[in-house]
Amino acid sequence: MASPLARKRISESTIHRLSLYYRTLSLLEKENYETVSSKELAKREKLTPAQVRKDLSFFGSFGTRGLGYNVNELKSKIESILGINRDWKVALIGVGNIGSALVSYKEFAKQGFHIIKLFDNDQRKIGSNHKGIIVSDIKNLDSEIKEAGITMVILAVPATVAQYIVDDVVKAGVTAILNFAPINLRVPPTVHLRNENMSMELEYLSFAMVNNHAPKKSK
Amino acid sequence: MASPLARKRISESTIHRLSLYYRTLSLLEKENYETVSSKELAKREKLTPAQVRKDLSFFGSFGTRGLGYNVNELKSKIESILGINRDWKVALIGVGNIGSALVSYKEFAKQGFHIIKLFDNDQRKIGSNHKGIIVSDIKNLDSEIKEAGITMVILAVPATVAQYIVDDVVKAGVTAILNFAPINLRVPPTVHLRNENMSMELEYLSFAMVNNHAPKKSK
């Protein structure tokens, strides 16, 4: 059995699949499943049972031979692996198209990501109320982020200003950034950065159609 | 040199990186770069030069030894590989939070993805105007999609109804679907499906923070 804390490099794909398992386990829970086998889980994700077992084995042995995994238990194990067994305070910067959609995006809150601060530089937006949150002036970014103890930020600003804001939020102590701007950002090595690029998947689709690439499971 | 039409399986990662190269080439074009080396391109994407050259080599030899790649030319090569050297007519289904943000999302149009039809089942939304497009009743999905010759659809509806709509759009002749609903959809093998799961990247961030996973380049 692998120790939960074994310092082994876990692949990005494994983590992404844990997210999928988590979502499916939540569903199984609602459907009142007691247990689930790697076979069943694999079927739902269009993966192989071995893949599922291997992914989980990096973190421990959570199953029972002959029986499978206890749905509740596995779900909560994955929660703690992914770090979503707690509440995250998140600031959202840029209350434009994407930004305002994200404020209302329920999946985030479901998994413990709570947007508690909104920032913008547009005077018409500052002071306005989105889902109970008042939009702050981006000038107050530093103090408000520090005060609220926020370490995670969603960036939904135009590409032209994204880097400046990144520099600022990093100074304010943020260590995780989810970036929606179509630009490559620079962050210090201590800061985690992920990019959400919605065109990418459309481009993959058009590639697949044009080249008659065999349809495959999606990421 | 690999023939552009060699039937070799191209990896998903390679295609995603082409998207990145494309974006950066557009930028370089604006910055009036004539040529770019694999080294420079790699630096901007935080990849290795060999990776860049290998990716491109699957599709042909586009560079000049001693000089690098012509920015304009490479950009247009990638455009045709990705199938974005043409206009795609896209229908967007579900004009809620996410949906209405996507209508205004400029990156799509920039790359040739034109949302020309909106559908919803909410009487209050049907008939309303979003960026010049009138929201249609989802009841007319089949006829309107066929009539407009749409083959690509963005799905931004609640998870509970997503599968029904997928079945309908497939019947209407759609062969590519970008799904934002947090659910695993079933499509026939002839239909391309990609999922956009915005929670996944946040979960990756929280995993990285909690496990002190060395920050790495983002996808």
Place this chain on the structure above:
DNA sequence: GTGACCATGTGAAATGGTTCACAAGAAGTA
């Protein structure tokens, strides 16, 4: 034209990720 330099394109090697195959553990049955 010649020489120095540079960066591509690509086999081969190395690395990393997925699948196989099976020993071993647990549950249920008689």
Place this chain on the structure above:
DNA sequence: TACTTCTTGTGAACCATTTCACATGGTCAC
């Protein structure tokens, strides 16, 4: 208890992707 059945957990084998390393071919200065 003994037997059957089921499914996990995991080394080993396999396959895919990335990186290395270098021959090749082109540019540019003089």
